[in-house]
Each structure stands twice: as structure tokens, then as C-alpha cells.
Amino acid sequence: MASRVTFIGAGNMAGAIIGGMIDSGFAPDAITATSPSDEMLAPLRDRLGIRTETDNDAAVEQADVVVLAVKPQIMREVCEKMRSAIQARRPLIISVAAGLPAETLEHWLGGELAVVRCMPNTPSLVGAGASGLYANTRVEASQRELATELMEAVGLVEWVDDEALLEAVTAVSGSAPAYFFLMFEAMEEAGASLGLSADTARRLAMQTAYGAAKMAMQSDKTPAELKRNVMSPGGTTERAIEHLEGAGLRRIVQDAMNACAHRASEMADELGKR
Numbered sequence: 588m589a590s591r592v593t594f595i596g597a598g599n600m601a602g603a604i605i606g607g608m609i610d611s612g613f614a615p616d617a618i619t620a621t622s623p624s625d626e627m628l629a630p631l632r633d634r635l636g637i638r639t640e641t642d643n644d645a646a647v648e649q650a651d652v653v654v655l656a657v658k659p660q661i662m663r664e665v666c667e668k669m670r671s672a673i674q675a676r677r678p679l680i681i682s683v684a685a686g687l688p689a690e691t692l693e694h695w696l697g698g699e700l701a702v703v704r705c706m707p708n709t710p711s712l713v714g715a716g717a718s719g720l721y722a723n724t725r726v727e728a729s730q731r732e733l734a735t736e737l738m739e740a741v742g743l744v745e746w747v748d749d750e751a752l753l754e755a756v757t758a759v760s761g762s763a764p765a766y767f768f769l770m771f772e773a774m775e776e777a778g779a780s781l782g783l784s785a786d787t788a789r790r791l792a793m794q795t796a797y798g799a800a801k802m803a804m805q806s807d808k809t810p811a812e813l814k815r816n817v818m819s820p821g822g823t824t825e826r827a828i829e830h831l832e833g834a835g836l837r838r839i840v841q842d843a844m845n846a847c848a849h850r851a852s853e854m855a856d857e858l859g860k861r
């Protein structure tokens with residue numbers, strides 16, 4: 588892709604997407620990342636060979652795509668400061684910020700801009716991300732393709748037609764790596780209490796999660812069928828699953844995901860006021 592992509596912000600999420608893009612063949616010198624100090628930028632520059640800049644305005648001057656990857660709480664200030672530079676260039680805007688509506692971002696940046704809102708996740712770093720995307724009405728077909736190409740470089744892309752559905756995407760994939768990391772922590776602790784070394788328990792748990800995900804993705808069976816195939820009647824798995832179901836795992840997951848989606852909507856109310 589010949590497009591020049593500038594990331595405003597060089598933290599966890601920008602670093603994950605940039606790392607995945609480069610692994611999948613994007614030219615490092617077509618990518619620029621910004622941060623107010625060089626401290627965050629030096630590792631990206633040294634490790635990945637991308638361009639870096641501490642001045643956001645200078646970084647958008649040549650950009651075809653500007654990815655907004657700062658914390659939602661400072662987005663307004665960052666956007667309003669960049670307004671003139673963005674209006675002079677009118678690049679495609681892709682925001683990865685949780686909660687902030689496309690219309691609000693467009694307004695903060697001076698209006699009349701093509702905005703794609705994207706909810707990615709950090710496994711983008713290893714090319715196994717899962718992103719939900721929404722486009723405002725100004726986004727042209729070619730820009731939609733560009734956003735798809737960029738995010739497909741780091742994993743799965745699903746478009747939604749209703750912006751509010753990005754809250755559900757946040758619950759299902761944006762925040763969800765953390766649910767699985769919590770599960771790994773719990774399995775490591777439990778494995779260690781059963782006598783394994785913590786390292787062995789961690790490696791076995793992670794490989795099992797990887798294998799289960801890979802198998803479920805390649806199989807034409809449902810997760811429920813695959814689960815039944817592991818559960819011998821009267822056997823060990825049945826005992827564990829009875830315990831998880833009995834303790835209300837489904838309700839816990841539903842409540843956690845409701846809370847996540849609700850927080851995304853609260854953030855839009857708190858931060859998205861124009």
C-alpha cells in the first residue's frame with residue numbers, strides 16, 4: 588500500500604497495530620508515530636524503523652490516513668490543536684479510541700471529514716487482532732477498502748452499520764484479551780496449587796487456549812459440540828464444567844460484558860460532548 592499512515596499516540600494500541608502492519612509487509616518509512624516526548628518513540632523507531640515526530644501538526648502534513656490512538660480523556664485537546672493541519676490535508680481519520688463518537692471527533696477536527704471508528708485489540712501485535720469498524724457517511728468506498736486493508740494486516744475485520752454496536756464489539760473483542768489473560772492467571776494459580784510449577788501450568792494453559800481457539804476456528808462443529816466431545820460421561824471434564832456452570836460462569840460473563848459495553852456508552856456521554 589502506498590498510503591502514508593500517521594499514528595497520533597505511540598502507546599500499547601498504536602505499537603500493537605504498527606508492529607502487526609510491519610510484520611505483514613507495510614513499509615516502515617510509510618508509517619509515522621507521534622508522542623509528546625521521544626521516550627515512547629525511540630523504541631518504535633529503533634525496533635521497527637518507522638518515522639517518529641513529537642509535533643502532531645508536522646506528522647499529519649503528508650498523511651493519507653491519520654490514526655487517532657491517544658487516550659479518550661485527552662482526545663479533545665489533541666484534536667482541537669491539530670484542527671488546522673487536518674483541515675489543510677483532509678486525510679482519512681481512523682479513531683481507535685473507546686467510546687468517542689465519530690461525529691464528535693469530526694467536529695473537534697473542524698468538520699467535513701471522513702471518519703472510521705475502529706475498536707481493535709492488542710493481539711494485533713501478533714497479527715491475531717480482531718477489530719470492529721464503523722464508517723461515517725463521508726467515507727468513500729476506496730477509503731473503506733483502505734481501512735479494511737490496514738486493519739486486516741493485523742487480524743480479523745468486521746464492519747458494523749450501526750455505530751452503537753461498537754459498544755458490543757468492545758465487550759466481545761476490544762477488552763476481551765484481558766478476560767482470557769485473567770483466565771490464564773487463574774489457571775496458573777490453580778495448576779500451581781495442584782503441584783505443578785507456575786511456569787509449567789502457565790505454558791500448558793496458554794497452549795490449551797491456543798489449541799482450543801484454533802480447533803474451534805477450523806471446525807464445522809459448534810463450541811457446544813466441541814465441548815461435549817471433551818466431556819466423557821462420568822469423567823473429569825464433566826465434573827469441572829458442572830462446577831463452572833453451577834457457579835454461574837455464563838451469568839458472570841454476561842454481567843461483565845454488559846458492564847463493559849455500558850462503560851463505553853458512559854464514556855461517550857462523559858467525553859463526547861461537543
Ligand SMILES: NC(=O)C1=CN([C@@H]2O[C@H](COP(=O)(O)OP(=O)(O)OC[C@H]3O[C@@H](n4cnc5c(N)ncnc54)[C@H](O)[C@@H]3O)[C@@H](O)[C@H]2O)C=CC1
Nearest residue numbers: 596597598599600621622627656657658659683684685707
Ligand atoms: N489498550 C487496548 O487494549 C486498547 C486501547 N484502545 C484505545 O486506544 C487508545 C490508546 O490506548 P493505549 O494505547 O492503551 O494508551 P497508552 O497510554 O499506552 O498510549 C497513549 C499514547 O498517547 C501518547 N500521547 C499522549 N499525549 C499525546 C499528544 N498530545 N500527542 C500525541 N500522542 C500523545 C502517549 O505518549 C502514549 O504513547 C485509547 O483511546 C483506547 O481507548 C482501543 C482498543 C484496545
Ligand SMILES: O=C(O)[C@@H]1CCC=N1
Nearest residue numbers: 684685757761762763
Ligand atoms: O480499557 C479500555 O478502555 C480500552 C478500550 C478497549 C480496551 N482497552
